Amino acid sequence: MMRILSLLPMITAGLCGILLLISIIGIQVPEQEQKVPLIPCGIPGFETCPVGMAEDNLSIPWGMVFLDLDANVQWDRGDVAWVGIVEAKWANEENCPPDDNGLTDCESTDFEYLSGGPDSDGSFVHTLGPGDTRFVTGGKEGSLDLSTQTVVVDITVSLSFWVEILLLLAILGLGASAFDMNFPILSNIFSRQE
Structure with missing residues (x-):
């Protein structure tokens, strides 16, 4: 079930990545x-x-x-x-x-x-x-x-540059979240310490 739910942050990170790529390239107005x-x-x-x-x-x-x-x-x-x-x-x-x-x-x-x-x-x-x-x-x-x-x-x-930085941070956070849902390495480490 968690692997299916991990699709949501991966898809959202992908959309943020597409927005970031379009911004880096730039859109030409006629x-x-x-x-x-x-x-x-x-x-x-x-x-x-x-x-x-x-x-x-x-x-x-x-x-x-x-x-x-x-x-x-x-x-x-x-x-x-x-x-x-x-x-x-x-x-x-x-x-x-x-x-x-x-x-x-x-x-x-x-x-x-x-x-x-x-x-x-x-x-x-x-x-x-x-x-x-x-x-x-x-x-x-x-x-x-x-x-x-x-x-x-x-x-x-x-x-704007600061919006691109926020998108990059969102991509990293969503990617880490999706990775942890599929491979709960960090979650397991923190649960053992408790």
Whole structure:
């Protein structure tokens, strides 16, 4: 009877093992592609280099704290433009809100970047956490290009490291339990000491 009951912890440990393996490999979310206009910087007669900001927040709910969301952001015109991620607070009225065209009155040095920014060169990787963020973009010094560029965001989803550790401990505990049900070595040792 105990050997039949030992199937339950073995099956549960197997399911936990499958979840752990999937998390280690990661799940690819279909990539998002967006056409973004290039913003010139260094136009004769203008002393500023405006920064463009996304209209909407990228909101990650607090329930996602159990997951790692790694965003690989790439754009095809890294020679004349940059892309970055900032906290959504920069879109507030007292900071640098975008106008109807998506441009802010701030320059690239006014922002605090979570990832990317003026020093980025065509790509960056950012781990998205709970909260609100926004994408920003601008032209590099001397850029007069007015065409568009393609920005691609590729997200990989996996369990957080601490959740993977808990799964590993569950696998070991369930495996030890199933082993002890089939071969009661430890149980026999403790019962003899009493």
